[in-house]
Every structure is written in C-alpha cells, then in structure tokens.
Amino acid sequence: MAEGEEEVNYASGVFKAGNNHPPADSAGHLRFQHLAPCLGILCVILLGGLIGVRVYQSNVKDLSAEVQELKTRILELETQKNNLTQQIQNLTTNWNDLNVSRAQWSIDSYCLGNIDKKCEACQKGWKLTAPSCCQYNYLPSLRWKTWEEAQKDCSGNNSYLAVAHDSEEKEAINVKSIGYNGYWIGLRVVNKKWEWVDGSNLTDSSWIDPPADGHCAVFKKDKDTWSSVSCNLKRQWICQKKALSV
Structure with a gap:
C-alpha cells in the first residue's frame, strides 16, 4: 500500500429474496x-x-x-x-x-x-167498587190530611189513593161515596201532566182542569168533574186495593 493512502474495510452481507417477517413478539402483539x-x-x-x-x-x-x-x-x-x-x-x-x-x-x-x-170480596170497613175495594175516610175536618199524608196512610193499609182508569171505575167510586166535602184520589200533576199513583196517565182530560204545578185531584160525590187544588190543602181521602176473588 502506498504511503499516505487510507485503508478502507467493507462489510459484506448476503440478502435473500422473500417477505420480511417481523420478530415473533411483534407478530403476537x-x-x-x-x-x-x-x-x-x-x-x-x-x-x-x-x-x-x-x-x-x-x-x-x-x-x-x-x-x-x-x-x-x-x-x-x-x-x-x-x-x-x-x-x-x-x-x-x-x-x-x-x-x-x-x-x-x-x-x-x-x-x-x-x-x-x-x-167477602172486601175487608170489613171497605166497600166493593168492582174490581176494587175502597175505604172512604169520612172524618171530621180536624183529621183531614194533605195529599201526601193521605197517600202515606193508604200505603200503611197495603193500599193506595183511589184510581179510576175508565168511566165505569169512576162511577163505581161515586156510587159508594159518602158526603159532599170531597176526597183526595190518586191523581196529581207530575212533570206538567196529570198522572195516577200507579204511574199511568189520565186518559180523559175532560174530567179535570188542565194541569198546574203542585196540584192534586179532589173527587166530590155526584159530580162528573174533579177539582184541581193545591196538594197541601187538607181533605178526606179514598184508599183503594184489589178485591178478593170469591
């Protein structure tokens, strides 16, 4: 080697074709x-x-x-x-x-x-007004009752204020009645119309004046028409019940 020249060493390496695989620990990761x-x-x-x-x-x-x-x-x-x-x-x-x-x-x-x-068809003290029996409560004026009181009295005797659905029943009540002072019957004004205590309506409007609130019907002997008066007045009254078939 000539003096003054530097010595240079080269490392040699061998390269193979193919994939480059990472280290094992890197693959697992x-x-x-x-x-x-x-x-x-x-x-x-x-x-x-x-x-x-x-x-x-x-x-x-x-x-x-x-x-x-x-x-x-x-x-x-x-x-x-x-x-x-x-x-x-x-x-x-x-x-x-x-x-x-x-x-x-x-x-x-x-x-x-x-x-x-x-x-007998009727109990003692009751009169037959076919097909019913009627009790005429002909009492001194001090014992007269309002319409409501009279109906309550009838109910206590298993009866009701008298009802007349037709002319025959109306006449039957008249024939057996006593005195001329007038009796409550089971007819009063309900919802601006005449209605019987059994819930039926009056069929013949000629029997009584047009309905007025708070009025009830009073029957008087030998009169074809009934009187319309305040239910709070006191009158005699007629109770009625079904007659016994004999």
Whole structure:
C-alpha cells in the first residue's frame, strides 16, 4: 500500500429474496390487537345476556307472585259469591214465607168473622167498587190530611189513593161515596201532566182542569168533574186495593 493512502474495510452481507417477517413478539402483539375488540364485543354480549336472564327471572318471579295473588283473589270472590247466593236464597225463602203469611192474613181478614163462613170480596170497613175495594175516610175536618199524608196512610193499609182508569171505575167510586166535602184520589200533576199513583196517565182530560204545578185531584160525590187544588190543602181521602176473588 502506498504511503499516505487510507485503508478502507467493507462489510459484506448476503440478502435473500422473500417477505420480511417481523420478530415473533411483534407478530403476537399484532394478533392480540386484532382479537381484543372481538373479546370486548363478546364480553358485552355475555354481559347483556346475563342482564337479560336476570331481568327475565325477575319478571317471572313478579308474574308468579301476581298469578298467586290473582288466584287468592279469585278464591275470595268465589267465597263471596257463594255467601251472596246463600243470602239471596235465604231472603227469597223468607220473602216467600212472608208472602204466604201475608196472603193468609189477608184471606183471614176477608173471611173470618162472617156468620155464614163465606169470604167477602172486601175487608170489613171497605166497600166493593168492582174490581176494587175502597175505604172512604169520612172524618171530621180536624183529621183531614194533605195529599201526601193521605197517600202515606193508604200505603200503611197495603193500599193506595183511589184510581179510576175508565168511566165505569169512576162511577163505581161515586156510587159508594159518602158526603159532599170531597176526597183526595190518586191523581196529581207530575212533570206538567196529570198522572195516577200507579204511574199511568189520565186518559180523559175532560174530567179535570188542565194541569198546574203542585196540584192534586179532589173527587166530590155526584159530580162528573174533579177539582184541581193545591196538594197541601187538607181533605178526606179514598184508599183503594184489589178485591178478593170469591
């Protein structure tokens, strides 16, 4: 080598064709990075499933409790129904017994005490005005009643203020009446029209003046028409009930 020249060394290397592979630890790190999101998603799905199962179990438990409560309530209602049914049966029996008793009392009141042992169509003190029986409360003026008081008195005797639906009934009441002071009958103004105590309407408007609020009908013997007066006035009264078929 000539003096003054520098010595230069070159390193030699061998290169092979093909892919360049990263180190092993780098490859594993890359695979983990790809798997991590999947594992996270899977964990979320599993967590959601567990929550769903817990909610379902809770709902099933609540539903079971509600079903049991409904069953208990149904049993209670069945018991109440049975009790009410029994009460209705008892009341029906008592009512039937009472009706039989009242019917027997009614028959006795029509039949007993007669010398010929025959039943009469009307009770003692009542007059037959076919097809009904009437009681003419012909009393001193101090014992007269308002229309409402008279109707209440009739109700206490299992009857009602007299009703005349046709001319025959009207005439029958007139024939058996006593005195000329006038009697309350079961006709009054309701909703601006004449109405009988049985709920039917007056069919012949010529029998009385046009309806006036607060007015009731008074019958007077031997008069074809009736008087329309205040229901608060006091008058005698006629009670009526069905006659006994004999």
